[in-house]
Amino acid sequence: MAAATPPPEEAPSASSTAIISPLPTFKPDLFQRAWTSVPHPILPLLATTHAKSVTVFSLATFSKHSALTGGHSRSVRTATWQPGMTPPRLVTGSFDATAGLWSWSGGNATSEKLEREVTLSSTEGGDGDEKEEEEDDWTFNLVLEGHESEVKGVAFSPTGQYLATCSRDKTVWIWEDVGIADGEGEDEWETVAVLSEHDGDVKAVAWCPDVPGRNSRSGGGRSYSSDVLASASYDNTVRIWREDSDGEWVCVAVLEGHDGTVWGLEWETKPREGDKFPRLLTYSADATIRIWTLRDEADDEEEGGPKGGGDGANYAGFGGIPNTMRRSLREDWDCTAVLPQAHTRDIYSVAWSTATGLVASTGSDGIIALYGENAPTAAATSEEAPLEASAKAAAKGWQLLATVSNGHGPYEINHVTWCKRYDLGTERKGEEEMLVTTGDDGIVRPWQVRIP
Amino acid sequence: MQKSELDNANPTILNVSELPSRRRTGGTARHGPDSKYDHIVFQKQVWPGISSRAVSSWPSDEEEDDDDDTPIEEPIDEQEIYDLISTISDPEHPHTLGQLSVVRLPDIHVTRPANAWSDPQSLTTVLVELTPTINHCSLATVIGLAVRCRLEQALPPSYRVDVRMKDGSHAQDDQVNKQLKDKERVAAALENDTLRSVLDKMLETCA
Numbered sequence: 001m002a003a004a005t006p007p008p009e010e011a012p013s014a015s016s017t018a019i020i021s022p023l024p025t026f027k028p029d030l031f032q033r034a035w036t037s038v039p040h041p042i043l044p045l046l047a048t049t050h051a052k053s054v055t056v057f058s059l060a061t062f063s064k065h066s067a068l069t070g071g072h073s074r075s076v077r078t079a080t081w082q083p084g085m086t087p088p089r090l091v092t093g094s095f096d097a098t099a100g101l102w103s104w105s106g107g108n109a110t111s112e113k114l115e116r117e118v119t120l121s122s123t124e125g126g127d128g129d130e131k132e133e134e135e136d137d138w139t140f141n142l143v144l145e146g147h148e149s150e151v152k153g154v155a156f157s158p159t160g161q162y163l164a165t166c167s168r169d170k171t172v173w174i175w176e177d178v179g180i181a182d183g184e185g186e187d188e189w190e191t192v193a194v195l196s197e198h199d200g201d202v203k204a205v206a207w208c209p210d211v212p213g214r215n216s217r218s219g220g221g222r223s224y225s226s227d228v229l230a231s232a233s234y235d236n237t238v239r240i241w242r243e244d245s246d247g248e249w250v251c252v253a254v255l256e257g258h259d260g261t262v263w264g265l266e267w268e269t270k271p272r273e274g275d276k277f278p279r280l281l282t283y284s285a286d287a288t289i290r291i292w293t294l295r296d297e298a299d300d301e302e303e304g305g306p307k308g309g310g311d312g313a314n315y316a317g318f319g320g321i322p323n324t325m326r327r328s329l330r331e332d333w334d335c336t337a338v339l340p341q342a343h344t345r346d347i348y349s350v351a352w353s354t355a356t357g358l359v360a361s362t363g364s365d366g367i368i369a370l371y372g373e374n375a376p377t378a379a380a381t382s383e384e385a386p387l388e389a390s391a392k393a394a395a396k397g398w399q400l401l402a403t404v405s406n407g408h409g410p411y412e413i414n415h416v417t418w419c420k421r422y423d424l425g426t427e428r429k430g431e432e433e434m435l436v437t438t439g440d441d442g443i444v445r446p447w448q449v450r451i452p
Numbered sequence: 453m454q455k456s457e458l459d460n461a462n463p464t465i466l467n468v469s470e471l472p473s474r475r476r477t478g479g480t481a482r483h484g485p486d487s488k489y490d491h492i493v494f495q496k497q498v499w500p501g502i503s504s505r506a507v508s509s510w511p512s513d514e515e516e517d518d519d520d521d522t523p524i525e526e527p528i529d530e531q532e533i534y535d536l537i538s539t540i541s542d543p544e545h546p547h548t549l550g551q552l553s554v555v556r557l558p559d560i561h562v563t564r565p566a567n568a569w570s571d572p573q574s575l576t577t578v579l580v581e582l583t584p585t586i587n588h589c590s591l592a593t594v595i596g597l598a599v600r601c602r603l604e605q606a607l608p609p610s611y612r613v614d615v616r617m618k619d620g621s622h623a624q625d626d627q628v629n630k631q632l633k634d635k636e637r638v639a640a641a642l643e644n645d646t647l648r649s650v651l652d653k654m655l656e657t658c659a
Contacts (some may be wrong), residue, residue, distance in 0.1 A: 018554040033639070076645045077636070097641045150640045166639070207542030235632070253527070261634065285633070287556070345612065346635070364612065364635070365575065412635070 013315035018370055023425065023434065023446040026057045028064060030442035036349075036415040037438045040081050040088060044422035046436065047090055048444050054092060054102075054283040057444065067366035068092065069141040071100045078153050082177075083160040088310040091163060092137075093151035099144040100164050101187065106137040141186045146173055146194075148245040152203050153264075157227050162192065166202035166227055171195060172231050172241070174249060193249040195241060200234030206266035208355075212275040223250075230280055233264035236436040238282050238292075239329060252331040255292055260285030263347060271356040280333070281359065289339040289361055289371075291398075295332035340400040342369035353433060358401070358449075360435050362413040368404040368437060370449065373397055401451070408439030419446070457480060463552050463585040469537060471550045472557040474531050481628050526567075528607065530560045533578055537599050541657045543591050543650055548657060554582055554595060559618060576611050578603060581618040588623045597641060598633040598654045 026046070034050040037057075044059035047068075054068040056078055074095035082089040087104035094100065155164050161176045172195040178188040209213050210230035215226055223245035229257035231239050238255035261284060268278040277294040284290075345364035352359050359371040375398050407413050414440040423447075426432045435447040534557045538550025549555040553648055559581040565574045580599055584592045596615045603613045618628045631637055 075639065096644055150636075152636065168637070201634075203636070234630075261630070346633075348635075409574065409606065410573050 017452065018372075019278050019450040019452070020368060020404050020435065021263050021372060021448050021450070023423075023448055024062055025444070026064075026444040028312045029382075030055065030444070032442045033440045034414065034442050034444060035075070035077050035437050037417060037444050038079050038081060039417060039419040039436070042147050044090060044420070044430075045088070045134055046419065046444070047079050047081070048438060049079050049092065049442050050199075051075055051440065052077055052094075054090065057167055059419065062423060062446065063379050066106070066137040068102050068138045071102065071143070072096050072098065073159065074150075076105055077151065080154045080156055081164055082163075083158065084157050084300045085160065086102045091142075091154050091156070093154040093165060095150040096378055097147045097149055097169075097211065098149060098150055099154055099163070099169065099190075100140055101142040101144065102138045102140050105139040108378065128405045128419075140191065144173075144175060144189060146191060147171065152201065153169065153205045155207055155229075157207045157229075162207070162227060163189075164205040164207065164231075166205045166231055168201040170200060170202060170233075172198075172199045172202055172205055172229070174229070195231070195239075195249060195251070197239060197251050198233040198235050198237070200236075200261075202231050202233050203262060204232045206230050206265050208267050208278055209269045211269065211271045211278055213272050213277045216275055216277050216374075225335075228267050230267070232265045232282060234261045234282075236260060236262060238265060238280070240280075242331075253262055253333045255280075255282065255335070256285040257335045258282065258286050258288065260287075260346075264349060266350055267350040267443070268352060268357075270352075279336070279349060281352055283350045283361060283363075285346040286344060287343045287347055287363075288341070289347060289350055289359070290335050291337040291339070292333045293336040295334055304382055315432050330341065340397050342400055342403055343367055348413065349417075351417045352419045352437070354449075355418075355431075358418075358451075359398075360418065362416040362437055364412045366408060366411060366413055366439075367405050368407040368413065368435070368447070369400060371398050372401050373449075374399060374401065404447075407441055407447075408441050408445065411439045411441040413439045421446075463547075465545075465547055465629050466549065466551050466553060472531065474533060474535075503657045526575075527564070527641045528562065528611075530562055533560050533562065533580065533603065533650060536658070537580065538656045540595075541600060541654045542585075543594055543654055544600075545585075549582075549595065549599075552585055554584060555580070555599070556583060561584065563655050573610060574578070575576060576610055577614065579614045579616070581616050587621060592617060592622050592624075592628050593631055593648070594654075596628060597638065597647075600632060600638060600653050601642065601651060602658060604657055 004074050014086040030048070030050045032051050034048050037046050037048040039059070045065060046057045048055045048057060051074060052069070052072050056065045057063065057068065058065040068090065072092065072094040076092045076094045078093040080091050082091060089101065089103045092100045092102065093412055144165065144226045147165065148169040150168045151165050152168065153166045156162065161177055161180060163177065164172055165175070166172045172179070173191060174193040174195070175189045176192045186306050216230065224242040227243060231241065236256070236258050239251050240255070241249050242252050243249050262282050263285060265282055268281070272278065280292045281288050284294065339359065342361065343363050344367050347363040350359060350361040350362065357373060360368065362368045390448055409448040417436050418433050419436045420430050421432045422429055422435050433449070435444050435449055437447065454540070457577070490594060490596070532654070534555065538548060538555045541547070542552055542554065545552060561579040563577040568574050568576065579650045580603070582592070582596060582599065584595065600613055600615045603611070607613065615632045617625045622628060
């Protein structure tokens with residue numbers, strides 16, 4: 001290949017303040033479009049969805065650990081690990097309109113084999129015998145049926161009690177793991193809610209993380225349960241959903257601002273100063289990344305009070321919310337930042353680091369971009385700029401730290417995630433974070449990120 | 453398609469000999485002003501990705517093939533794109549998209565970045581604007597899908613294909629365009645057996 005010279009993208013450009021460099025790819029290559037790679041919350045495992053299956057890679061050896069096959073009749077688009085489960089459980093969402101629940105069943109060796117990955121990391125390399133048995137390692141426990149067309153996103157609430165799924169059929173379904181609740185460990189799931197207010201495919205769902213700030217708004221006479229769900233749609237909007245005191249899931253906010261399909265969203269998982277409510281990041285076919293902030297209640301009061309105010313005026317600028325929605329459940333979300341422009345085409349994926357607060361994005365243009373938020377200035381610390389007019393000013397709060405072009409050669413990149421390192425190359429095993437990108441070329445590539 | 457009535461029972465049909473081809477136009481007349489200097493700029497273009505997966509291994513961990521004998525190919529131009537898609541059959545008429553003028557050479561635009569000659573990985577954008585035979589043609593999405601499908605199969609991976617309805621040519625432009633632009637929807641559509649068989653039939657006539 002003519003490109004024998006080292007790719008210039010690896011070298012930081014003049015304005016770059018961080019270095020993103022490629023690590024050896026996960027093996028084997030998948031040789032077909034891979035959609036997404038999801039790291040296990042605790043174990044050194046990474047689940048990559050491609051075609052009708054999922055390949056689980058070891059983060060210790062960057063090689064194949066096991067595979068989930070035979071559960072779906074069409075492509076597996078997405079997957080998520082159920083938190084707090086031993087042995088591990090994975091939920092897959094497929095174009096065949098179902099979600100599948102899988103559990104690790106690699107015999108009694110379950111924890112043994114998994115732990116060995118952790119403790120021995122890559123010392124022995126091969127272990128070919130076990131790989132031959134991989135087909136038995138995962139059991140397809142349960143299929144969740146209900147959606148009318150492709151399932152595009154799946155996500156667990158922080159406790160693992162609720163699972164949200166979303167689909168091209170414009171709905172979001174919330175399922176409850178009843179088996180967990182009654183403690184019998186039986187696989188029993190119930191449909192808790194079907195949310196159908198979006199006007200187009202629902203591309204992704206995400207639950208607000210259980211950080212201290214999550215409950216900062218539960219006072220003030222409001223009566224939500226603590227779980228908060230956000231959904232992103234082909235209708236260019238994002239919706240926020242909460243459960244009211246009657247156990248009904250209702251839409252409490254519509255976030256309008258993107259000029260194209262909203263491909264996905266990420267909650268801020270790093271606790272905020274002063275335990276403020278987590279912010280929400282959204283990314284879109286319009287090639288922008290926006291950050292949204294829940295308006296402080298103090299600001300609500302200034303606007304005429306959240307309770308008993310004139311009905312009509314308060315709905316202004318709040319398009320799409322049905323009249324039946326109760327005033328008391330409304331939340332005001334403002335776009336408080338648009339990240340610096342780094343992409344020219346659809347942004348398919350963005351990851352927001354829990355550890356560092358750094359944001360990485362990727363998409364159709366094959367670019368991987370890294371952004372950091374400037375430390376707030378003295379003036380800005382007290383109050384997040386709440387008004388739309390100040391969104392531009394707030395953009396100054398974020399800067400582009402680095403970009404890599406052609407991250408997967410000429411191919412589109414479908415997914416990026418932050419991921420803890422467990423390989424021999426790191427000195428801070430289980431702490432140092434790397435990026436992992438997943439592309440149309442069927443390659444899953446880890447990247448080292450250095451901030452000088 | 454088991455449609456009892458055709459959406460447009462009487463479309464205008466061009467004779468095959470009337471269709472634009474490299475032979476008749478002599479290779480230069482088809483270029484718009486945008487590509488006037490292409491023969492200078494892109495003269496020795498190398499496309500390493502055209503027939504191999506070699507590029508997919510970039511950045512290569514082990515071996516770095518120095519100048520291997522990659523054939524030097526001319527850059528793909530509008531005429532070539534036209535040749536790839538004009539032979540697709542219409543889903544309801546026994547004619548090709550070229551004959552029905554659904555695909556027109558002047559509505560194909562190839563955009564290369566300025567550094568295309570030095571960076572073989574840089575992305576080239578192909579924009580195809582389709583003109584359905586009548587403005588409420590319900591099969592516009594299927595035709596668009598066939599065009600996108602054909603080009604994605606035939607072109608190197610560094611090509612990004614955008615298929616749109618030509619402005620004002622179709623009643624639900626925005627809706628169709630958005631659908632055709634949506635990678636996830638396109639991928640799912642191609643897994644639909646019924647649709648797949650329609651597309652396969654349309655693409656049968658492609659060389």
